[in-house]
Amino acid sequence: MATSDTTLTAGAEPVPAPAAKPRLWNRSFYLLWQGQLISALGDTVYAIALGFWVLQKTGSTAVMGTLMAASTLPRVVIAPFAGVLVDRLDRKWMLVAMDAVRGLFVVLVGVAAFTGHLQVWMVLVAGIIISIASAFFGPAVGSAIPDIVPPGSIVQANSAFALLQTGSGVVGSAAGGFLFQMLGAPVMFLANGISYLVAAVASVPIHVPKVRHETPEFRFFSDLKTGLGFVWQHRGIRYMVLTAAALNFFAVLGITLFLPLFQRTPGLGSGGYGIVMAALTGGMFAGFLFTSAKHIAYRGRFPIFFVCGIFSMACAAAMPGWLNVPLMAVLAAGFGAANAVVNSFLNATLATAVPQALRGKVFSFIGTIAGGLTPLAFAAGGALAEVFPLRVLISAAFVVTLFCFVPLAFSPPTRRLINFDPGTDTLEDIR
Numbered sequence: 001m002a003t004s005d006t007t008l009t010a011g012a013e014p015v016p017a018p019a020a021k022p023r024l025w026n027r028s029f030y031l032l033w034q035g036q037l038i039s040a041l042g043d044t045v046y047a048i049a050l051g052f053w054v055l056q057k058t059g060s061t062a063v064m065g066t067l068m069a070a071s072t073l074p075r076v077v078i079a080p081f082a083g084v085l086v087d088r089l090d091r092k093w094m095l096v097a098m099d100a101v102r103g104l105f106v107v108l109v110g111v112a113a114f115t116g117h118l119q120v121w122m123v124l125v126a127g128i129i130i131s132i133a134s135a136f137f138g139p140a141v142g143s144a145i146p147d148i149v150p151p152g153s154i155v156q157a158n159s160a161f162a163l164l165q166t167g168s169g170v171v172g173s174a175a176g177g178f179l180f181q182m183l184g185a186p187v188m189f190l191a192n193g194i195s196y197l198v199a200a201v202a203s204v205p206i207h208v209p210k211v212r213h214e215t216p217e218f219r220f221f222s223d224l225k226t227g228l229g230f231v232w233q234h235r236g237i238r239y240m241v242l243t244a245a246a247l248n249f250f251a252v253l254g255i256t257l258f259l260p261l262f263q264r265t266p267g268l269g270s271g272g273y274g275i276v277m278a279a280l281t282g283g284m285f286a287g288f289l290f291t292s293a294k295h296i297a298y299r300g301r302f303p304i305f306f307v308c309g310i311f312s313m314a315c316a317a318a319m320p321g322w323l324n325v326p327l328m329a330v331l332a333a334g335f336g337a338a339n340a341v342v343n344s345f346l347n348a349t350l351a352t353a354v355p356q357a358l359r360g361k362v363f364s365f366i367g368t369i370a371g372g373l374t375p376l377a378f379a380a381g382g383a384l385a386e387v388f389p390l391r392v393l394i395s396a397a398f399v400v401t402l403f404c405f406v407p408l409a410f411s412p413p414t415r416r417l418i419n420f421d422p423g424t425d426t427l428e429d430i431r
Contacts, residue, residue, distance in 0.1 A: 083364025103196030287340025
């Protein structure tokens, strides 16, 4: 029987059938998600293989730490400049190119390892190049997602990508050590390089709309200033980013000290640490699964955001109070789940509030400001642990995060930011 775009009722004129609801899992989103799942699994396996390889090669945790720092710093420094270029260039081909670059250099590392010629300096150079490519790739993905999914599905889309990262981390971490024993570092390096190349190929058919600019001419420093100005002029975004910088500093400081706490406490040990971290990751997975599956009205988001923020930090602050693995695992799961909800809402509201032509540079600035203090947190945590008891330091760090977070409840621009409805609100509402 032939179908029609109209419906008929007795004694009535033909009525147009309701338009089909836009789907989150459209072809472009599915291909992007699938490609990044493959590369995320490869990343986790690569990191484990690299750590084992460096320790076998040098026997030095300091060298391993230097490699990690060198692989992080370029991304932090370059991100604001990369964001400007992301907004001016074709984002789809940026995704393809950055995955291809990362894949090529990791494959070269694998080939060098297979032939017995791999040296630490080669891994360092590859890490720096991969970090630079990631500085471009991150804002390209973040700014592309809102353009390839329906406006009302951005929370679900961001949660789906967060689930991807969390789930791949769980699977990759569980399998990494076993794969290293069975296959060795060269095979694992090659697998990660190939995963990037597969992700690059998967991104080719993706349709990402072109960015439309009011001023077509490209003025790099003017664009850079515009991105920073946007973050600073909108109080809701400014307050949130500065709060996130403080929260990340103290939270990273506290989380870093959990490892030595477990190592130094009888009855906990590395096995207990693994259980608690698995519970934390599982909680995050559950939180992202909740926000990806359930649509929450825009106007109802801030109360959930605020309660989850308070609950997550309270759980983390309480963990050192009971040196009992099962109880600490429950608190870790609560911390992870609530923190995932907070991050899902924050990422989604920024994706909808920031104009298309500014997303790359704005997301890059936000990432740099919010995460720029992380290396200092690592250093400060290590130094303070030499002077103060670990349990006191961890709890104090998360109590401080509570005091940093509470003022958001008294900030109307922040409430309006989290509740931002792209259908009815404007940027003036978060100034």
